Amino acid sequence: MSTFQGYVVRGLPLAQAEEETGTTEPGAEEHNPILPETDELLWGSIAFFIVFAAIAFWAWPRIRKLLAERTEKIQGELEKAESTRHEADRILEEYREQIARARDEAGRIIEEARRTAEQLRKDLQARAEQEAQSTVARAQEEIRAERDRVVQELRAQVGALSIQLAERVVGASLDQKRHQELIDEYIEELAGSGSGGGS
Amino acid sequence: MSAVLALLGSSRPPEGFEKPTAEIFDTACLIGSGDFCFNRIALYMFVAAAIVVALFVLAFARPRLVPRGIQNLMESGVEFVRNQIAVEVIGHDGIRFVPLLLSLFFFIFAANILGIVPFFQLPATSRMAIPAFLAVVVWLVFNAVGIQHHGLRYFKNVLFPPGVPKALYILLTPIELVSVFLVRPLTLSVRLLGNMFAGHMLLTIFFLGTAYLLAQWKTVAFGVAAFGLGVGLVGFEILVAVLQAYIFTILTAVYIGGALHPEH
Numbered sequence: 476m477s478t479f480q481g482y483v484v485r486g487l488p489l490a491q492a493e494e495e496t497g498t499t500e501p502g503a504e505e506h507n508p509i510l511p512e513t514d515e516l517l518w519g520s521i522a523f524f525i526v527f528a529a530i531a532f533w534a535w536p537r538i539r540k541l542l543a544e545r546t547e548k549i550q551g552e553l554e555k556a557e558s559t560r561h562e563a564d565r566i567l568e569e570y571r572e573q574i575a576r577a578r579d580e581a582g583r584i585i586e587e588a589r590r591t592a593e594q595l596r597k598d599l600q601a602r603a604e605q606e607a608q609s610t611v612a613r614a615q616e617e618i619r620a621e622r623d624r625v626v627q628e629l630r631a632q633v634g635a636l637s638i639q640l641a642e643r644v645v646g647a648s649l650d651q652k653r654h655q656e657l658i659d660e661y662i663e664e665l666a667g668s669g670s671g672g673g674s
Numbered sequence: 675m676s677a678v679l680a681l682l683g684s685s686r687p688p689e690g691f692e693k694p695t696a697e698i699f700d701t702a703c704l705i706g707s708g709d710f711c712f713n714r715i716a717l718y719m720f721v722a723a724a725i726v727v728a729l730f731v732l733a734f735a736r737p738r739l740v741p742r743g744i745q746n747l748m749e750s751g752v753e754f755v756r757n758q759i760a761v762e763v764i765g766h767d768g769i770r771f772v773p774l775l776l777s778l779f780f781f782i783f784a785a786n787i788l789g790i791v792p793f794f795q796l797p798a799t800s801r802m803a804i805p806a807f808l809a810v811v812v813w814l815v816f817n818a819v820g821i822q823h824h825g826l827r828y829f830k831n832v833l834f835p836p837g838v839p840k841a842l843y844i845l846l847t848p849i850e851l852v853s854v855f856l857v858r859p860l861t862l863s864v865r866l867l868g869n870m871f872a873g874h875m876l877l878t879i880f881f882l883g884t885a886y887l888l889a890q891w892k893t894v895a896f897g898v899a900a901f902g903l904g905v906g907l908v909g910f911e912i913l914v915a916v917l918q919a920y921i922f923t924i925l926t927a928v929y930i931g932g933a934l935h936p937e938h
Contacts, residue, residue, distance in 0.1 A: 506696070506700060508696050508699060508801070508802065508867070508871060509802060510802055511801070511803040511806040511807070512711075512801070512802075512803060513709065514709060514710055514712070514716070515713070515716060515719075515801055515802075515803030516803045516806065516807055518712065518719050518720070518803070519716075519719050519803040519804040520807050521719075521720075522719035522720050522781070522804075523777065523781055523804070523807065523811070525723045525727065526723045526727060526777045526780065526781045527773070527774070527781075529726070529727045529730060530726075530773050530776050530777045530780075531773035531777070533730075534731075534734050535772060535773045537734045537737060538734060538749075541734070541739070544739060545739055548739060
């Protein structure tokens with residue numbers, strides 16, 4: 476309604492003007508602008524029906540189809556994007572898992588290598604120790620054997636020498652068995668007094 | 675300064691100024707004469723119709739799924755009418771009225787905008803024919819929709835709105851009777867006519883005034899000012915052209931919606 480009032484207010488000078496022209500120009504056929512002319516109504520209705528027919532029977536069905544197609548396409552694209560995203564997520568998860576597995580595997584391998592190395596080191600050390608020990612033992616054994624042999628030899632020689640000596644000194648020769656007994660006795664004595672009973 | 679005030683204050687045009695009257699809307703017959711007359715307004719009605727049809731054909735003859743250029747423009751217009759007017763006001767069952775609403779919006783807009791298009795410069799809606807005819811169409815449509823959906827209960831719904839104390843019907847029923855069946859078409863048509871009529875009259879006065887004021891040295895400054903204001907008014911008329919098309923269309927939707935869903 477406000478627009479209507481606005482029209483009235485704005486139209487005021489016009490109304491005055493009309494009054495004036497009405498008085499100054501008699502005979503001019505007054506046309507009230509608020510009443511439609513019949514012929515203009517006819518043309519206007521034809522023009523509007525042209526527009527309405529074009530839109531209702533041609534444009535609107537096309538627009539509907541177009542919008543439906545677009546909706547369908549966008550929906551399809553969205554669904555595709557969604558499934559692609561899911562796929563990507565799945566693959567990413569898979570890769571992550573693989574990487575985690577690989578990392579575990581690497582850790583395991585390193586750990587194993589470390590353990591193997593440790594084991595190897597220990598083995599080597601043990602073997603080296605053992606070898607050293609056995610070498611030492613062998614050497615000791617050899618030394619002992621050598622010493623025993625030397626002692627034995629020495630004992631024999633000393634015996635023989637002693638006997639020779641004694642024979643020469645005493646001039647009397649004793650039988651072999653008696654000799655040996657004497658010699659042993661003598662050596663025992665020597666050993667007992669010499670080394671303080673060590674070996 | 676006082677001269678300006680005197681000039682603005684006087685309701686009487688200055689000496690020698692030929693004031694425009696309502697006769698500027700009475701155009702001569704191009705074809706025929708008397709009661710069967712095809713005048714400038716009639717020509718412009720068909721020009722407006724041709725513009726609308728051409729726009730739709732250009733936009734949707736070979737529509738692309740990804741719109742470009744004019745299709746983009748027309749699609750935003752169509753979607754505006756569909757979403758902001760039909761669906762928003764009537765509801766989802768308003769979609770079937772979109773062709774009518776589209777026709778109303780674009781035809782009225784094209785008829786309005788001719789008022790500021792160079793060499794046309796007369797809105798086809800500044801004569802009562804189009805507003806009156808369209809108002810009658812809208813009146814017929816919303817009443818037909820009401821009867822189609824509610825039968826004779828439509829009139830009961832309109833005249834005796836539900837949810838109102840019975841005593842109020844004494845007051846309400848005559849008001850509803852007059853407002854729905856008489857005032858609605860009248861306001862619809864007169865609002866459109868009045869705006870376009872007044873707008874065209876304003877533009878005419880400003881540009882005739884510019885020419886008159888520029889002709890004399892002592893009023894050249896006023897002439898320049900009048901021209902500037904006139905240019906501003908052209909911009910304003912563009913706004914009015916859109917706005918009036920929009921108002922006419924949305925009120926149509928409101929009336930149809932009211933006939934469809936009386937409970938609102």
